[in-house]
Amino acid sequence: MNIEHRIDKILEIYTPAIKNGQETIDSIIEKYPKYANALRPRLEAVLWLLNAKKNFEPRQGYISSSRQYMEHQFETIRPHGFWQRLFSRYTPQRWVFNMAAPVIVVILLVLIINSAILTARLSIPGDPFYSTKLLTEDIQVALTFNQLHKTDLYIEFSRERTTEFVELVLEGDYELLPVAANRLETEIIASLHSLNEIPTQNQAVEQPMILQLRDTLTNEIFMLNMLKDTSPTTAYPGIELAIQVAQSGLMALR
Amino acid sequence: MPARLDKDHELIQKAQRGDTHAFGDLYESHAPVIFRYLFAHLDSRMDAEDLTGEVFLKAWQSLPKYTERGVPFLAFLFRIARNVLVDHYRQSNRLESKSPDELDGYKEEGNLEPVETIGNQMEHQKILRVLTTLRPDYQSVLTLRFISELSPEETAQVMKRSVGAVRVLQHRALTALRQEIEKTG
Numbered sequence: 001m002n003i004e005h006r007i008d009k010i011l012e013i014y015t016p017a018i019k020n021g022q023e024t025i026d027s028i029i030e031k032y033p034k035y036a037n038a039l040r041p042r043l044e045a046v047l048w049l050l051n052a053k054k055n056f057e058p059r060q061g062y063i064s065s066s067r068q069y070m071e072h073q074f075e076t077i078r079p080h081g082f083w084q085r086l087f088s089r090y091t092p093q094r095w096v097f098n099m100a101a102p103v104i105v106v107i108l109l110v111l112i113i114n115s116a117i118l119t120a121r122l123s124i125p126g127d128p129f130y131s132t133k134l135l136t137e138d139i140q141v142a143l144t145f146n147q148l149h150k151t152d153l154y155i156e157f158s159r160e161r162t163t164e165f166v167e168l169v170l171e172g173d174y175e176l177l178p179v180a181a182n183r184l185e186t187e188i189i190a191s192l193h194s195l196n197e198i199p200t201q202n203q204a205v206e207q208p209m210i211l212q213l214r215d216t217l218t219n220e221i222f223m224l225n226m227l228k229d230t231s232p233t234t235a236y237p238g239i240e241l242a243i244q245v246a247q248s249g250l251m252a253l254r
Numbered sequence: 255m256p257a258r259l260d261k262d263h264e265l266i267q268k269a270q271r272g273d274t275h276a277f278g279d280l281y282e283s284h285a286p287v288i289f290r291y292l293f294a295h296l297d298s299r300m301d302a303e304d305l306t307g308e309v310f311l312k313a314w315q316s317l318p319k320y321t322e323r324g325v326p327f328l329a330f331l332f333r334i335a336r337n338v339l340v341d342h343y344r345q346s347n348r349l350e351s352k353s354p355d356e357l358d359g360y361k362e363e364g365n366l367e368p369v370e371t372i373g374n375q376m377e378h379q380k381i382l383r384v385l386t387t388l389r390p391d392y393q394s395v396l397t398l399r400f401i402s403e404l405s406p407e408e409t410a411q412v413m414k415r416s417v418g419a420v421r422v423l424q425h426r427a428l429t430a431l432r433q434e435i436e437k438t439g
Contacts, residue, residue: 004425011428012406041432042425048435049400052381056290056401062303063285067278070307074274074314 007038011046018043019050124164125176125183147198148205154191155213161187162220165242169227169235177238181245188217188249214253217246262327270317277317281310284328287402288335294397295339297382299375305342309335328404329411336412384434392427399424 010032017023025043029036120132137157144150161184168176191213198206221243228239261283268276288309293302312334313320320330385393391413398409399420410420 004422008406008421008425015400042428045428045432045435046400048431049396052385053290053401053403055378055381056293058286058289058293058303058306059299063282063289066285066303066307067282070281070310071274071278073307073311074277077311077315 003035003038007035007042010035010039011042014043015046015050018047124167124171124173125180126168126173147194148202148209151191151194151198151206151209154187154194155209155216158184158187158191158213159216162216162223162246165220166223166227169224169231169239174232174235174238177235178241181238181241184242185245185248188213188245192249192252210253214250217249217253220246221250266317266320266327269314270320277310277314280327284331285310287328287404288331291332291335291397291402292339293378294382294385294401295393296342297379299378301342305335305338309338312338325411326408328408332398332402332404332412380438384431384438387434388427388430391423392430395420395423396427396431 010028014023014028018025018028025040025047028043029039032039116129116132117136120129120136123129123133137153141150141153144153161180165177165180165184168174168180195206195210195213198209224239224243224246228236228243231239262280265276265280269280285306289302289306292305292309293299296302296305309331313331316334320327325333385396388396394413395409398404398412399406404412406417406420406424409424410417413420415423
């Protein structure tokens with residue numbers, strides 16, 4: 001048993017005796033001379049606390065006289081049941097806040113996502129949101145299982161790539177033209193593959209699609225030839241590449 | 255102690271069924287201990303009396319969710335008392351930050367006590383001055399053990415520490431108190 005524990009035991013045993021006046025600090029120390037140095041200051045502190053305790057006692061008769069008043073209070077204030085506790089914790093304002101907060105967050109999220117998609121749709125190669133635009137297109141294709149609709153999408157994306165290419169030329173971003181031409185080629189090939197995969201019984205629907213792609217490519221060639229005349233020579237390789245891609249697509253359509 | 259716990263258990267069960275008289279019995283047996291604890295932290299007897307009542311009202315309101323698993327009723331009361339004290343200090347600080355005109359006699363409350371108690375009041379202030387110089391955990395362990403007369407086990411439950419930790423804390427707190435008494439004379 002260490003000294004702390006030993007002294008604590010002595011205090012526990014003799015505190016009531018000191019309180020009743022049966023023992024004094026000296027009489028206890030006489031019994032434990034070995035611990036005298038450690039025991040004396042603590043016993044003095046205990047004695048001081050026991051004397052101090054008298055000052056902290058309630059007034060004579062206060063507890064019994066206040067009991068009646070308290071019992072009356074207990075009568076008027078009933079203990080809170082489960083529902084009371086729940087409703088006291090959640091005030092009407094808090095309920096409204098709890099309901100409104102997620103709705104507001106969802107609305108804000110929808111608005112943010114919507115505006116991001118709209119910005120992405122209007123973007124061209126080189127814009128920060130362009131990769132989002134390509135990603136949403138890929139998702140659209142992945143989620144379209146009907147072959148006719150899928151072909152329609154590919155043709156629409158081919159038209160989008162031609163528009164982007166023209167915009168790049170008009171804005172003078174010539175260094176992006178080769179990459180844009182390659183992307184146009186990929187989209188035209190995908191459209192042609194998709195057209196080939198349409199079942200033969202759907203040829204009536206297929207014809208307008210072929211015409212649509214042909215118109216797109218013809219217009220692209222016409223536009224690019226016009227732009228080539230007005231653009232600097234640095235733009236030529238990119239524009240030439242795009243014209244070749246469009247012409248190859250037309251040939252494949254025939 | 256087990257006899258007291260058994261009695262408490264019986265009274266709590268009655269009180270939980272809505273018996274205010276049973277809770278009155280619990281009030282009568284535990285209010286002095288709670289009062290001493292509160293008064294050892296406050297400089298006004300009236301505040302200590304008000305807060306003792308508040309502790310028991312809060313205990314009464316929380317009684318349906320009180321379960322005796324591991325926490326004796328006295329420890330439950332002391333936890334409420336500690337929270338009530340914290341709220342009281344917060345409120346006092348708010349009031350003290352106001353101008354004297356706004357205090358509405360709050361500080362004067364102690365002066366309303368009878369003339370014959372002024373001597374006791376001064377003695378009380380002297381004791382408080384010594385106790386409040388100690389570290390809060392030293393003050394708590396000494397108040398609980400020697401003013402409220404809780405056992406080391408009960409003190410440990412109130413302070414949410416092990417009995418061993420309470421013994422060590424008490425050992426150091428007594429040394430610190432002795433030094434403080436010597437300093438203040």
